[in-house]
Amino acid sequence: MAAVVSLTPAPVIDRTYFVDVFDAGKVNRATEIQEFLSGKGINVSRTLRVAGVPTSAVLPIGREDEHLLFRTPHPQILRILPIPGRMRVNTAILETNGRTTNVNQQAVPIPQRAWDDVIEMTVNEIQSLRADWLVVSGSIPRHPETDEKVDLGELFSEARRLGTRVAFDSSGSSLEKWANSGLVDLIKPNADEIATLVGRHLETVGDVLEAGREVVENSGLEVALVSMGGDGALAITRDEAWWGYAPAREVVNTTGAGDASLAGFVGHSIQGRGQAGGRVDFGTLPKLSLQKGLRHAVMYGALAVEVPTTIIESMDTLPQATVERPDPDKPLSEPTKFFETPSA
Template identity: 30%
Template structure:
């Protein structure tokens, strides 16, 4: 099976708790905190392992929070490659208001990087990525990292004869869309990000599919996935397009749904499954993730159940 390497430049220690009510002003008495390793690539690797696969996660760490992150990852098991990052590894906080079930998420920016930090990360990727591996870049970029980092990474991955999966946002996503790189195997985005790139609304599956076809034909990536929330996800690759919709589930927490999708997709792709089945698995894993509290991600048994009930349609 193809090996999976995930990259997290801006990891975090996720701090999750609940409060009877979330109101401004008074002290809020919270429940016992739960700490989890977080950041896009870390969560993708965790999702892969939860679904029965193996993945190595490459992370940049710094300070006492970075040490805590390594402890959390060691407790969960799995392979980790750590490089020295600047400053202190960030934290993020999520609080659920018990009175109404609403979740409040506070995400810090992380330490500022310079060119030497970026170069050190690229050298680490070159050493960790084996020929033919599936490399996943997921999550936000730290302050100071240029918007063209995914494009630069694509060149490094291509040189290793590996495949690159990118799940990013903001200026990095826009730059990647404007600077096509055939080395990108899969580019994932949500429908809001797709609409921002398209400069128009994409209200229906047909609209999303048409825009994804534009990106594929323009050489942005071999495969484009657009997540449409409860309406599932659309995948376009070559002359084919697919739409996968999971069964309705109770949403407990939205944390980790996208990372669970990428983890499920990547694991099935590493096993050599057809892309439409990779899509089905990703959608099921995302649906499973939203039923769990905090950052527990996708339960394997539930994902398998939802996978069998996920509707897959050729568009």
């Protein structure tokens, strides 16, 4: 297993309303409400914690919301940096048939001085854990002073200098920018996002494979881990590609499935690692096992859709997975759509 540090630049308060049926534009009554500290990076680290993988999660938390730390799962993995203000709130409405409606608030701005502290804390965690992977996930906040998005370049460069691979999971202009920066080793787009990166519609697994190869070839990436929902996932490098699939027994909630998939890959794709947390050759990059990483990615992703929130509590019911060479002629159950990436 690997050791993984995650950074969630814009953590959230996840608020989930459970309803029998959601009727848009009408008054709806919730049967239950759950609220907890969340965000894509912390979702990755929580899943890894349950799987027994060494991990820590760096979170800049608004000082007015620190009370949430007293009722959040797995607090021992959290590395908290208090910053001014409050956190954003993401609201999910979950129906009994599994359909989910999400309303997500934009990332709250973070001052430059606080961002410098975030970088320092993250680098310290990488060194402390002797991490194989740094995972940076979710929305990228802006600086209130300039309205520019925070710069991840210094952090990525320092992580790679320390021999730590960088995985980046975001969307829109942030995904396009950092996928092509030469500072990232892995991206985890879904099929629509990879279609947007190449600027065309994708209708088959072969189309997605070709798009992934194009992005990897042109960007300096090592791996594109592309999720395709019910059609499985692809792990693509310059030299090889694998398709993986694991069946979910029941689809309850799809939110967080991508985070679980990324956790599965980074937690289990490292070859030749010694004792957990004690890589002897820190500063070099061990080889990746694409098949092993993808197998765990699709198993974790399938398990995630079976639970009502983004928190996986046990790995006891992991489904079996199939990993094989992709069938390029297999049609996607939902052909992709792509959007013009905004410049800011």
